[in-house]
Amino acid sequence: MNFEEHAAKPLLRAAGIATPAGEVAADPDAAAQIAARIGPCVVKAQVPTGKRGKAGGIALAATADEAAAAAGRILGMAIGSYTVGKVLVEAQVPIAREFYAAVLNDPATKDALVLFSPEGGMDIEEIAASHPDRLMRLPVDVRRGFDPAAARAALAALGDLPMDGLVDVLGRLFDAYMAHDAELLEINPLVETADGTLMALDCKFTLDDSAIKRQADLAAQGTPDRLTGLEGKAQELGLKFIELDGDVGILANGAGLTMTSMDAITHYGGRPGNFLEIGGEAYSLSRQALELVLSNPRIKSLLVNFCGAFARTDVMTAGIVEAWEAVKPTVPVFFTIHGTGEDEAVQMVRERLGLEPFDIMDDAVKAAVEAAR
Amino acid sequence: MIIRGTETLLVQGITGKQGSFWAEKMRDYGTRVIGGVNPKKAGTKHLDLPVWATAVDAAKETRIDASVLFIPPLGVKAAALDAIAAGVRKLVILTEHIPVRDVMYLLSAAREAGTTVAGPNTAGLVTPGECFVGFMPAFNDRVFRPGAVGVVSRSGSLGTLVCLNIVQAGMGISAFVGIGGDPIIGTTTRAALMALDADPNTQAVALVGEIGGGMEEDAAEYAANMTKPVAAFIAGAASPPGRRMGHAGAIVMGDRGTHAGKKAALEAAGVAVVPTPSFIPRVLGERLGGAAA
Numbered sequence: 001m002n003f004e005e006h007a008a009k010p011l012l013r014a015a016g017i018a019t020p021a022g023e024v025a026a027d028p029d030a031a032a033q034i035a036a037r038i039g040p041c042v043v044k045a046q047v048p049t050g051k052r053g054k055a056g057g058i059a060l061a062a063t064a065d066e067a068a069a070a071a072g073r074i075l076g077m078a079i080g081s082y083t084v085g086k087v088l089v090e091a092q093v094p095i096a097r098e099f100y101a102a103v104l105n106d107p108a109t110k111d112a113l114v115l116f117s118p119e120g121g122m123d124i125e126e127i128a129a130s131h132p133d134r135l136m137r138l139p140v141d142v143r144r145g146f147d148p149a150a151a152r153a154a155l156a157a158l159g160d161l162p163m164d165g166l167v168d169v170l171g172r173l174f175d176a177y178m179a180h181d182a183e184l185l186e187i188n189p190l191v192e193t194a195d196g197t198l199m200a201l202d203c204k205f206t207l208d209d210s211a212i213k214r215q216a217d218l219a220a221q222g223t224p225d226r227l228t229g230l231e232g233k234a235q236e237l238g239l240k241f242i243e244l245d246g247d248v249g250i251l252a253n254g255a256g257l258t259m260t261s262m263d264a265i266t267h268y269g270g271r272p273g274n275f276l277e278i279g280g281e282a283y284s285l286s287r288q289a290l291e292l293v294l295s296n297p298r299i300k301s302l303l304v305n306f307c308g309a310f311a312r313t314d315v316m317t318a319g320i321v322e323a324w325e326a327v328k329p330t331v332p333v334f335f336t337i338h339g340t341g342e343d344e345a346v347q348m349v350r351e352r353l354g355l356e357p358f359d360i361m362d363d364a365v366k367a368a369v370e371a372a373r
Numbered sequence: 374m375i376i377r378g379t380e381t382l383l384v385q386g387i388t389g390k391q392g393s394f395w396a397e398k399m400r401d402y403g404t405r406v407i408g409g410v411n412p413k414k415a416g417t418k419h420l421d422l423p424v425w426a427t428a429v430d431a432a433k434e435t436r437i438d439a440s441v442l443f444i445p446p447l448g449v450k451a452a453a454l455d456a457i458a459a460g461v462r463k464l465v466i467l468t469e470h471i472p473v474r475d476v477m478y479l480l481s482a483a484r485e486a487g488t489t490v491a492g493p494n495t496a497g498l499v500t501p502g503e504c505f506v507g508f509m510p511a512f513n514d515r516v517f518r519p520g521a522v523g524v525v526s527r528s529g530s531l532g533t534l535v536c537l538n539i540v541q542a543g544m545g546i547s548a549f550v551g552i553g554g555d556p557i558i559g560t561t562t563r564a565a566l567m568a569l570d571a572d573p574n575t576q577a578v579a580l581v582g583e584i585g586g587g588m589e590e591d592a593a594e595y596a597a598n599m600t601k602p603v604a605a606f607i608a609g610a611a612s613p614p615g616r617r618m619g620h621a622g623a624i625v626m627g628d629r630g631t632h633a634g635k636k637a638a639l640e641a642a643g644v645a646v647v648p649t650p651s652f653i654p655r656v657l658g659e660r661l662g663g664a665a666a
Contacts, residue, residue, distance in 0.1 A: 105473050107556045107586055110480050142474060143481040181474055211472035214447060244613065255554060256528020256583055259608040260650065266611040267648045275612070307537070309496040309529035310467075310508040339510045339533045360541065361534060362651045 001207045001222040002048035006088045008205035012187070015176035017169055018199040022090030027075065028068040034089040035067030042090050043070040047082040048223040050123065050204070055079045060092065081226075093201065094194035100127060101170060102186035103177040105208075106139065112177065114138040114151065114170055118158055120189035134158060146174040165198045180218060181211030230292060237288050239276065246271025247372045249299040249331070251289055251320065253278050253311045261305045264362060270369030273299045278316065286319030294329050301371035302333040303364060306345065314341030314348070321352050332371045336364035374463055374491050374560050375548045375568050378503030381436055383428055383461070384409040385452045386443035388419050395443065395508050396420055402512050404504035407435055410455070428452075428459035439463035441497070441506050449493070450475035457486045465506050466492035466559075476557050483559065490559025491552060496529025499536075499549040507551065509533065520545015522657060523569035525562060526581035527554050527588075531608060535581050535650045542654030547574040556585070562592040570599050577602045577657040580644065582635065584609030589635040597642035602660035604645045604653045607635050 009019045021038050024046065025031040035041045045057030052058055057079050059070035067089060077084045098120030106113035116136040117127045127135055138154045140146055148167050155161055169190065177185040186204040193199055212219045227235050234241030240255075244262075248270045252258040255277050262272040273296060278289045293299060304320060306313040317337060324333070335357035337345045346357050358364035376382075382399065386392040387409020397420055400406040408423040408431060415426035425431040428440060440456040442449060442465070449471045456464050457479070464483065471493050483490045491498060497507010502519035505511035509529065516537045522544055526532030529551055536546050550565040552558055560568075562582060569575045580596075580603055582589040589607060596603050610632040636646045645656045 105477070105557060107588075110477060110557050112477065141481050142477045178474065181472055183473065208473050210446060210470040211474065214472065242613070252530070254528055254530025256526070256531030256581070256608050257534060259583060259612055260531050260534065260606075262611040263608060264649045272611060307530045307533040309510060309533050311530065338537050339513060339516055339530075340508075342510075342513065342515070360651060361538075362649055365649075 001209055001212060001219060001224060003205040003207065003222045004046040004048050005044065005203055006046055006086075007221040007223075008203040009200065011176050011180055011185070011205060012173075012200050012203055015172040017172050017176075017187070018197060019203070020090045020093050020199065020201065022088055024086050025071060025089055026086045028071040031071035031087060031089050032064040032068035035061055036064040038089070038091045040092045041067055042092055043067055043074060044088045044090065045074045045077060045079055045084040046086045046088055047079045047084055049080040049082060052079060057084060093191060093199060095191045096194050096196075097192040098189040099166075099191070100124065100188045101173060101190045102184065102188070103174050103182065104184045104186075109139040111139040111141050112174065114140055114146070114174060116155065116158075116166070116170060118161060120191070123188070124186075140174060142178065146171045162192055162196065162198065169198050180205070181208045181215050182206065183208045230295060234276070234292055237285060237292070239278065239285060239289055239292065241292060242275040243296065244272050244274055245298075246273045247298050247300040248368050249273045249293040249296065249302040250276060250305070251278065251286070251293055251302065252276070252305040253308065253316060257305060257307050261303060261365070264365040265303065265369055268362070268366050268369045270365075270372055284315055284319065286316045287323035290320055290323045291327065294327070294331065299331060301368045302331055303368040304333060304335045304337070305361060305364065306337045306339070308339035308341055310340075312341040313337050313339055314344040317341075317345035317348050321348050324353060334358065334364045334368040334371070336361045374489050374498065374550060374565070375572055376439060376463065376498045376500055376504055376506050378403055378405070378500065380438035380463070380504070381405045381407045382506060383407060383431055383437045383440040383456070384443065385428060385440055385456065387411065387422070387424065388414055389443055391508070392443035393420065396422075398512060399505060402505055404506060407437065410452075428455045428461065432459035437461050439465065439506060441465040442468060444468060446471045450479050453479040453490075454482055457482050457488050461488055464488050464490045464559075465495065465497055466490060466553075467495060467497060467507055468492075469494040469555075473557055476555070480557070480559055491550070492555075492558060493553055494555045494558070495551040495553035496532065497551050499546070501546045509549065509551065516540060517549070518545040519547070521547055521574065521576035521661075522579055522654075523547045523572060523575035523577070524549045524579045524581065525565035525569060526551055527562070527583055528581065528608070531650070532581055535579055535606065535653060538651045539579065539654045542658065544654050544658065547576070548572060554583075562588040563595050566592050566595055566599075566603075570601060575601065577604075577661055579653045579657065580605040580639075581650070582607045584612060584632050584635070585630040587630065590638040593638040593642040593644065596639065596644050602645075602657055603643075604647055604656040604660075605639050606647050606650050606653060607632055607639075
């Protein structure tokens, strides 16, 4: 789950990392009032996505009137898939140098990875591409915690830096990352001000979705993905559904098998109509899943591909067969069912729908592709 | 990680619905299930097997080679640390949606203790004709028969399909190694490939991967020096970039973890990359040249 800047910065402040004075405004008048209190300011669109500056969502304002004008321009703006509903009005800071700092989960080392670069202001992909030698990558074993001496040694390779302050900030950033189940906690830019203070001008925080349950208070401050149409409907049911532009509908269990169904349809000359996973804990929701797939008017044929390990194919198939009998869809359907509960499932399809499941997945896919032509 | 029929298995969470169901299936198949763990039911019997309060308690009374967790996400860290403290050498974690912080912590502890971890979010391990651990349909002889092909798979459902295809082609499975669909897991594709390479019963390997991450590229480096033939299917060629496809691991960011990148790396290492899983037995059959598979 992503967090907007104003919702992420309190985590830094709580960890003892300085941020500029600022408040959130939802209309130009409120922005003007904040600016009148804090003086020359920056007005920043609050959306949980990057590239706000490039999209025109960040503006400097010297006076309250300028802040109101900037807020008027930015509020309602579309950035990525988001419409700006609020701005953060923050005091301007005299910047001496800009740095980059982050802590994230690293699949390669299976540890936390602390990143730092003196080349701030760019995003991390740019830094990694253009200044790989100017990027510190410090793996930290989460069982042992942040080691200031190791950080100091790693930073020493990057030249003249405010060493004590940076080691302190990176340690605090790591602690905040640990305490809040962050997938990513990033400060970009981390600035050294004219008077030598280190301050976080921006903050990006992604909460590990698997930790939402134990971080309930924090998660309430985050921005859930807002899906629209069928994808939104699926989300409400607890199903992962992605609408694609093809005409062969897919009902499969497990992410791997569902992607494979899409690949096979494409390989045999067809176009998949959706990704829909009903494995894992969702395997008993096959009726809802069927109705969802068929509510897409482009679908001309349906592939049902079940391969049960944990998920029981007899339970999933019973759901489909019942739904089929109730909804009576007109699109042709092609079954291929294997694994746990296979015999009962195949029998059910034969007896109640009068159809013969395919023994080879590829044959079912070919038939579904052919039927959609 | 390959599990052997001689190894003893502890089932943590044995008294739950899934734990009971699969403990019985495993035992019926031949796995040496020696008991389970549930702190609230310590000292009782379940499925005619002893129940201990902790894995550490169990280890005082019996030898435990492996343990499998049927434990909800927020309880996994403590259960895994208990198993590691009990000296378990092989730990299978089936649970999905464990906070990543907990996964990193327990993997670090396992590393230090020398415990090998499969998962999280794996469907388990199968050694056909010997034993299985987890929730794979090992007992379905249309899917699993003893043979010479080792299978490594991130996905349980797709791994099941691949094993089915191999058996449908008249071949058999030496070992199925489910490694799990999460981005951070104990046994990587490369580590599983190494285990199958070292396994005397395995003559050829089916590598089942998916888009996202860098594990297949990493495995390709190792495959380049293998003499056993390897065929790979990488799911996700037709998946739109930038969308998370169910498995947290299956997300493509920019040009990292793409199907094209993985295919190129594997082919450069001499691995045959096939368009659908049913091509795997065909390719491996050809490469084995009709040798006993």
